[in-house]
Amino acid sequence: MDPFSRSVTIALADIQLQTALDRGTTRGVNARIGAMAETTDAAALRHQARLARERALNRLPDLLEQLERNVVANGGHVLWARDAAELNRVILELCQKHSVRRVTKGKSMVTEESELNHALEARGIEVTESDLGEYIIQLAGETPSHIVFPMLHKTKEATARLLHEKLGMPLTDRPEEMTRFVRNVMRRKYLEADMGISGVNFAIAETGTIATVENEGNNRLSTSTPPIHVAVMGVEKVIATWEDYAVLVQLLARSATGQRLSVYNNLMSGPRRPDEPDGPEVFYLVILDNGRSRILATEYAESLACIRCGACLNACPVYQNIGGHAYGWVYPGPIGSIVSPLLLGPTRAPKLPYASSLCGACQAACPVEIAIPDMLLKLRRDLVQAGDPTPGWRIGMKLWAIAFKSPTLYRLGGRLVGWLTRLLAGRKGYLRRLPPPFDGWTTSRDFPAFGAPSFRERYARRVHKT
Amino acid sequence: MSARNDILNALRAALAKGEPFPKADSPSILPVTRLDPNEDLTARFVAEVERVKGIVHRATGDDDARRIIRDLLTDRCVRRVTMWDEAHLPLNGIEALLGELGIERVQGSNEAVATAEAGITSADWALASTGTLVLSSGPGRPRMASLLPPVHIAVLTEDRIVPRLEDYIAAQRAQRLGVFRGSSNVTLITGSSRTSDIEMHPVFGVHGPLELHIVLIENLG
Numbered sequence: 001m002d003p004f005s006r007s008v009t010i011a012l013a014d015i016q017l018q019t020a021l022d023r024g025t026t027r028g029v030n031a032r033i034g035a036m037a038e039t040t041d042a043a044a045l046r047h048q049a050r051l052a053r054e055r056a057l058n059r060l061p062d063l064l065e066q067l068e069r070n071v072v073a074n075g076g077h078v079l080w081a082r083d084a085a086e087l088n089r090v091i092l093e094l095c096q097k098h099s100v101r102r103v104t105k106g107k108s109m110v111t112e113e114s115e116l117n118h119a120l121e122a123r124g125i126e127v128t129e130s131d132l133g134e135y136i137i138q139l140a141g142e143t144p145s146h147i148v149f150p151m152l153h154k155t156k157e158a159t160a161r162l163l164h165e166k167l168g169m170p171l172t173d174r175p176e177e178m179t180r181f182v183r184n185v186m187r188r189k190y191l192e193a194d195m196g197i198s199g200v201n202f203a204i205a206e207t208g209t210i211a212t213v214e215n216e217g218n219n220r221l222s223t224s225t226p227p228i229h230v231a232v233m234g235v236e237k238v239i240a241t242w243e244d245y246a247v248l249v250q251l252l253a254r255s256a257t258g259q260r261l262s263v264y265n266n267l268m269s270g271p272r273r274p275d276e277p278d279g280p281e282v283f284y285l286v287i288l289d290n291g292r293s294r295i296l297a298t299e300y301a302e303s304l305a306c307i308r309c310g311a312c313l314n315a316c317p318v319y320q321n322i323g324g325h326a327y328g329w330v331y332p333g334p335i336g337s338i339v340s341p342l343l344l345g346p347t348r349a350p351k352l353p354y355a356s357s358l359c360g361a362c363q364a365a366c367p368v369e370i371a372i373p374d375m376l377l378k379l380r381r382d383l384v385q386a387g388d389p390t391p392g393w394r395i396g397m398k399l400w401a402i403a404f405k406s407p408t409l410y411r412l413g414g415r416l417v418g419w420l421t422r423l424l425a426g427r428k429g430y431l432r433r434l435p436p437p438f439d440g441w442t443t444s445r446d447f448p449a450f451g452a453p454s455f456r457e458r459y460a461r462r463v464h465k466t
Numbered sequence: 467m468s469a470r471n472d473i474l475n476a477l478r479a480a481l482a483k484g485e486p487f488p489k490a491d492s493p494s495i496l497p498v499t500r501l502d503p504n505e506d507l508t509a510r511f512v513a514e515v516e517r518v519k520g521i522v523h524r525a526t527g528d529d530d531a532r533r534i535i536r537d538l539l540t541d542r543c544v545r546r547v548t549m550w551d552e553a554h555l556p557l558n559g560i561e562a563l564l565g566e567l568g569i570e571r572v573q574g575s576n577e578a579v580a581t582a583e584a585g586i587t588s589a590d591w592a593l594a595s596t597g598t599l600v601l602s603s604g605p606g607r608p609r610m611a612s613l614l615p616p617v618h619i620a621v622l623t624e625d626r627i628v629p630r631l632e633d634y635i636a637a638q639r640a641q642r643l644g645v646f647r648g649s650s651n652v653t654l655i656t657g658s659s660r661t662s663d664i665e666m667h668p669v670f671g672v673h674g675p676l677e678l679h680i681v682l683i684e685n686l687g
């Protein structure tokens with residue numbers, strides 16, 4: 001079995017995971033639907049948000065230069081990294097330069113791409129994830145399974161056991177008590193940290209401002225308390241104007257958690273000014289490419305419009321069943337099935353474009369109207385053209401195409417297959433096992449014999465009658 | 467070649483064939499939240515703050531506001547407060563009040579501020595349709611006062627309430643976006659610190675303040 005199919009099989013049999021996914025994704029979907037329905041005009045707003053992202057992608061290099069100029073004018077520094085390894089190197093150099101020993105981190109998916117935590121820890125630097133979910137994942141030695149709710153795969157019972165075993169928390173099944181416990185643990189970490197590292201949700205070019213979105217306050221603490229703040233962003237995060245920020249940040253909150261605005265929208269323009277009483281003394285912005293410029297040149301450019309709200313994950317019937325880890329890399333769910341093969345190269349994630357029923361729930365949920373099913377289909381085409389299928393598969397598909405194009409052949413073929421399945425199924429009405437190459441279908445379910453008369457026959461009769 | 471030039475060149479090369487999205491010029495103009503033009507902004511603001519687990523205390527004037535703050539502090543047995551300078555609050559006499567109550571004002575290092583049990587600030591603006599406070603950092607306006615203490619008390623007058631985020635941005639645009647250049651940190655605060663990380667079940671009071679109190683002073687006349 002290939003790695004993807006193996007992790008899916010394990011995920012489907014994991015009762016705890018299934019419970020957690022059920023509870024989590026249902027809440028997420030309902031929250032989003034409610035919050036989008038009470039806007040001025042959900043369809044028009046999604047389109048407006050989409051255009052804001054398109055405008056930014058159209059002018060990406062110019063906007064990045066404008067952003068850089070303004071960050072510098074605000075007293076900050078801008079550094080660039082071509083790939084994940086360079087990103088880690090740049091941040092390690094900063095740590096060395098400033099003799100950093102302790103780091104607190106606000107949520108950042110980009111640093112998951114480069115596995116920055118491992119790189120820092122390998123140099124003896126203590127890294128503490130400060131988002132509640134990220135912290136618990138870090139304690140467990142796991143990776144996030146959702147881009148907004150990193151510990152969606154964990155039940156509250158499993159969380160309580162973990163906190164009990166690792167940190168001696170008295171056992172409880174109340175999320176309130178677990179949260180309070182972690183708050184107290186984290187307080188010291190913020191005050192002792194030499195550097196805070198955060199992600200970036202939006203970078204507003206016209207004033208050189210970095211916007212983060214959060215609910216807990218950990219991001220504000222990580223970016224305000226330590227003397228150095230390092231913000232890390234992918235090149236695609238830059239946007240042109242504050243008006244664009246207003247629509248995007250509100251649709252992000254509504255789509256991600258069903259809130260009108262997230263609790264803390266933190267807007268940071270450089271380090272503290274000389275006369276300000278607090279805030280970081282030094283501010284660095286690190287801009288990462290890591291394959292994004294390559295994507296911009298392709299027909300998959302619109303995947304860069306994603307604002308990482310996670311709505312498509314919650315809405316996806318495949319994600320709802322297999323969870324985030326089965327996807328095998330940082331970005332799970334429908335958008336992950338596009339971004340992972342594009343960023344890693346198609347051979348590293350060959351099954352992901354197929355991990356979709358193409359039902360379209362993702363696209364319907366997406367606040368920036370990304371045509372996810374279309375792109376999944378195109379990625380499948382690319383895989384076929386790159387020589388993925390076996391000769392048998394190729395010939396089978398050719399025959400299939402010929403039969404589908406001719407009504408007569410289709411009718412005859414349909415009759416033949418219907419008759420065959422009924423013959424083989426006998427009295428039971430279903431087949432335990434299909435012959436190869438169709439036996440994949442029956443590894444986990446039975447195949448019902450085709451009904452008689454067929455739909456086409458019944459339809460023809462009805463049309464004649466009326 | 468430097469990483470910077472490599473990346474910018476790669477992006478320029480990707481766009482060399484022309485813009486990937488040719489029809490993207492119409493600007494963002496439609497506001498997001500619904501708001502009836504005749505709606506009472508104060509009432510809407512109060513309702514929205516309550517939805518997100520903040521508490522609004524309406525004060526009829528400065529004396530009333532000082533009484534509310536006094537009660538908030540004494541009810542919680544607060545011994546130490548960190549605050550914005552009085553010049554940045556919409557009412558005076560807070561320092562005198564602290565002295566009278568024997569409460570110490572702490573400021574300076576994060577370690578010192580972390581011992582405060584309450585933080586007192588004002589807000590630049592309030593957004594009615596989302597129940598949001600806008601705070602900008604600056605001289606005499608520490609960020610920590612709204613962040614480190616377990617109780618955050620924000621004092622503002624009713625005339626600071628504008629309808630929506632979009633109106634706030636438009637007002638900053640009219641001022642040539644000066645606040646985003648001059649202040650290292652502008653924070654939009656909508657309710658109490660919360661998380662939904664454990665099974666998407668909402669819990670209030672995570673890393674930020676556990677309680678958010680807004681003292682809203684009625685406009686004169």
Ligand code: SF4
Pocket residue numbers: 255305306307308309310311312313335362365366367368369370
């Ligand atoms: S693709 Fe759309 S729905 Fe999915 S995370 Fe990105 S913005 Fe959200």
